[in-house]
Amino acid sequence: MTFTATEENYIKAIYHLQDAHEKVSTTLLSGEMNTKPASVTDMLKKLELKKVVHYQKYKGFILTDEGNRTALNVVRKHRLWEYFLVNKLGFEWDEVHCMAEELEHISSNELTTRLDNYLGNPAFDPHGDPIPDHKGKIKILMQERLSEIDVNKIVTVSAVKNQSVEMLDLLKHLKIVIGTRLKIISRFDFDGSVEIKVEKLAPIYISKQVAQNIFCII
Amino acid sequence: MTFTATEENYIKAIYHLQDAHEKVSTTLLSGEMNTKPASVTDMLKKLELKKVVHYQKYKGFILTDEGNRTALNVVRKHRLWEYFLVNKLGFEWDEVHCMAEELEHISSNELTTRLDNYLGNPAFDPHGDPIPDHKGKIKILMQERLSEIDVNKIVTVSAVKNQSVEMLDLLKHLKIVIGTRLKIISRFDFDGSVEIKVEKLAPIYISKQVAQNIFCII
DNA sequence: ATTAATTTTTAGATTTGTCTAAATATTTTC
DNA sequence: GAAAATATTTAGACAAATCTAAAAATTAAT
Numbered sequence: 001m002t003f004t005a006t007e008e009n010y011i012k013a014i015y016h017l018q019d020a021h022e023k024v025s026t027t028l029l030s031g032e033m034n035t036k037p038a039s040v041t042d043m044l045k046k047l048e049l050k051k052v053v054h055y056q057k058y059k060g061f062i063l064t065d066e067g068n069r070t071a072l073n074v075v076r077k078h079r080l081w082e083y084f085l086v087n088k089l090g091f092e093w094d095e096v097h098c099m100a101e102e103l104e105h106i107s108s109n110e111l112t113t114r115l116d117n118y119l120g121n122p123a124f125d126p127h128g129d130p131i132p133d134h135k136g137k138i139k140i141l142m143q144e145r146l147s148e149i150d151v152n153k154i155v156t157v158s159a160v161k162n163q164s165v166e167m168l169d170l171l172k173h174l175k176i177v178i179g180t181r182l183k184i185i186s187r188f189d190f191d192g193s194v195e196i197k198v199e200k201l202a203p204i205y206i207s208k209q210v211a212q213n214i215f216c217i218i
Numbered sequence: 219m220t221f222t223a224t225e226e227n228y229i230k231a232i233y234h235l236q237d238a239h240e241k242v243s244t245t246l247l248s249g250e251m252n253t254k255p256a257s258v259t260d261m262l263k264k265l266e267l268k269k270v271v272h273y274q275k276y277k278g279f280i281l282t283d284e285g286n287r288t289a290l291n292v293v294r295k296h297r298l299w300e301y302f303l304v305n306k307l308g309f310e311w312d313e314v315h316c317m318a319e320e321l322e323h324i325s326s327n328e329l330t331t332r333l334d335n336y337l338g339n340p341a342f343d344p345h346g347d348p349i350p351d352h353k354g355k356i357k358i359l360m361q362e363r364l365s366e367i368d369v370n371k372i373v374t375v376s377a378v379k380n381q382s383v384e385m386l387d388l389l390k391h392l393k394i395v396i397g398t399r400l401k402i403i404s405r406f407d408f409d410g411s412v413e414i415k416v417e418k419l420a421p422i423y424i425s426k427q428v429a430q431n432i433f434c435i436i
Numbered sequence: 437a438t439t440a441a442t443t444t445t446t447a448g449a450t451t452t453g454t455c456t457a458a459a460t461a462t463t464t465t466c
Numbered sequence: 467g468a469a470a471a472t473a474t475t476t477a478g479a480c481a482a483a484t485c486t487a488a489a490a491a492t493t494a495a496t
Contacts, residue, residue, distance in 0.1 A: 006453065026474055039454055041475055046452090058461060058474060089332040102324050108317050114307040224483065244444055257484055259445055264482090276444060276491060 001050065001066070005105040008074050009033065010043050011052055012104075014063055015071030023060040072136035073112075078104035079125035079132075080115050086126040087119070093126040093177070094168030128159030128178040128215065144218055146184075147192060147211035154183045155216035162213045174204060176214070219268065219284070223323040226292050227251065228261050229270055232281055233289030241278040290354035291330075296322035297343035297350075298333050304344040305337070311344040311395070312386035346377025346396045346433065362436060364402075365410060365429035372401045373434035380431045392422060394432070 003011065013032045017024045026044075030037045048055040052067030063071060081103040085096040113134060123139040125131055130138045143158050157180045160171065171177070175198060185195040185203050192208030206214075221229065231250045235242045244262070248255045266273040270285030281289060299321040303314040331352060341357040343349055348356045361376050375398045378389065389395070393416060403413040403421050410426030424432075 004452080027472090035453085036455065037474065038456080038476085042453075085329070089329070089336055091332070095328075099324065099326050099329055102326075103321075106317065106320050108320075110313075111303070111307070111317055114309070118307055222482080245442095253483090254485065255444065256446085256486080260483075 001052075001070075002107070003050075003052075003070065007043070007047065007050075008070070008105055010040075010047060011063065011067055011071050012074045012078075014053065014061065015068065015075065018062065024062065025060050069136055072132045072138075074104050076132040076134075076136070077106070077112055079129060080112065080119060080122075082125045082127070083119050083122050083131070084115060092172070094163075094165060094172065096126070097163065124158075124178070126178065127163055128157070141217055143215040145212050146194060146196075146206075146214040146216055147208055149184050149216060149218065151184050151186055153218060154181060155218050156181050157214060158217045159215040160213060161215065167210075167213060170210065171214075174198075174206065175201065182216075219270075219288075220325070221268075221270075221288065225261070225265065225268075226288070226323055228258075228265060229281065229285055229289050230292045230296075232271065232279070233286065233293065236280065242280065243278050287354055290350045290356075292322050294350040294352075294354070295324070295330055297347060298330065298337060298340075300343045300345070301337050301340050301349070302333065310390070312381075312383060312390065314344070315381065342376075342396070344396060345381055346375070359435055361433040363430050364412060364414075364424075364432040364434055365426055367402050367434060367436065369402050369404055371436060372399060373436055374399050375432055376435045377433040378431060379433065385428075385431060388428065389432075392416075392424065393419065400434075 010029070010033065013029060014024055017028060017032060021028060026037045026040045029044075030040045033040065044053060044055045044061060047053045047067070048061075052064055052070060053061045054064060055061040078100045081100045082093075082096045085091045085099060086093055091099075116134065121133070122131055123133075130140070132138050141158055144155075146155075146157075149155055157176055157178055159178065160167065176182070180198055182196045182198045185197055187194050192211070193205055194208070194211045195203055195205050197203040228247070228251065231247060232242055235246060235250060239246060244255045244258045247262075248258045251258065262271060262273045262279060265271045265285070266279075270282055270288060271279045272282060273279040296318045299318045300311075300314045303309045303317060304311055309317075334352070339351070340349055348358070350356050359376055362373075364373075364375075367373055375394055375396055377396065378385065394400070398416055400414045400416045403415050405412050410429070411423055412426070412429045413421050413423050415421040
């Protein structure tokens with residue numbers, strides 16, 4: 001079964017939304033896709049026909065096994081290309097999303113396999129997100145939100161959710177990247193903010209909002 | 219000015235046809251694009267509006283300067299990706315055309331520039347075709363068809379026209395690639411065939427048809 | 437220089453992915 | 467549990483890129 005880039009984008013969006021929402025609705029998906037709910041209904045009918053989603057009028061929808069496989073393959077390609085762009089072409093991690101959005105739709109599976117091998121079969125992309133292997137298998141790390149970690153623990157940053165330009169820009173200023181080792185100095189109940197110390201740098205304060213989006217290996 | 223993948227393909231096709239035909243006609247282009255002449259007329263009207271071709275009803279068409287720049291940029295991306303696929307990912311030169319047809323439409327200029335640098339700013343792709351630089355400049359080699367070269371000369375294969383699967387398959391069997399050094403042993407006026415010798419291999423005969431499609435540096 | 441053959445263009449239809457506006461279904465609220 | 471608010475779907479339209487069939491223009495042939 002083959003899919004257009006647009007179909008792949010819908011499938012991918014449903015996949016990502018399924019993570020955080022137990023029911024994926026028309027409006028939710030239309031927000032994610034920057035389209036109107038009516039367009040989502042139209043597309044979902046098509047995807048139902050192609051048997052990648054279970055769709056019932058007014059009831060929301062979930063991916064079928066086939067849909068999940070398709071989503072994982074797109075995510076795999078997206079993250080492999082991001083890895084390539086950062087680690088081979090020298091882009092910053094906050095510059096690569098747009099390009100990867102285009103590259104993820106290149107169809108050749110042989111290309112994906114060879115790219116994967118060329119990069120050394122990485123398990124995580126530059127944002128710390130797991131890269132599904134050729135079977136769709138994902139490596140899970142024991143990670144915890146920085147906002148939850150006990151004071152005095154030393155941890156390694158392993159992923160950043162909310163990959164908005166604003167967030168990545170802030171992290172760049174704080175000199176926090178995937179792999180950064182840091183110590184939790186203290187946490188303040190007043191606003192949930194956290195004081196941390198990165199290696200030899202001066203301690204810094206980060207808001208609860210930011211700390212919730214940074215995941216660490218303990 | 220931005221173009222859809224389809225528009226870029228039309229522009230590229232006109233560019234290539236301009237090389238070999240002094241007038242590019244509707245039917246000629248429809249053959250190249252695998253579409254009907256009526257579709258070409260429609261598209262050409264659009265490209266005229268976008269000022270990339272000079273188009274006059276019933277008169278054929280040529281690229282404007284802007285059109286030429288656009289074509290060269292697409293060709294540049296196509297050939298850089300082919301170079302990447304062969305020299306970094308280890309594909310055979312006859313496997314990469316399809317993938318490059320998709321990759322050439324990835325839009326980021328910054329990506330093209332970085333890819334170019336990563337590859338070491340190559341001047342020729344794996345088929346020996348010149349890669350336009352970032353200004354659209356092309357390196358011209360003094361090359362001659364193998365079918366024209368004097369007996370006893372030793373030359374280097376620099377390009378192969380007619381990049382059909384059949385042709386590339388034949389060359390693979392003959393162990394001829396871009397860069398192969400070979401000596402012209404004799405030529406036969408009866409059918410225009412040529413006897414050549416590659417390094418330490420036994421001499422081989424190749425037909426005029428093949429010899430005409432192999433270009434060499436003298 | 438007409439007629440015939442060929443090429444090109446127009447006119448109208450189709451598919452994909454989208455939209456707006458209106459209709460319908462579901463949820464929430466009182 | 468009926469009314470109000472919200473969510474979803476239908477109906478009809480549009481732009482892009484294509485098609486077929488028919489009309490118009492050009493070129494070739496006698």
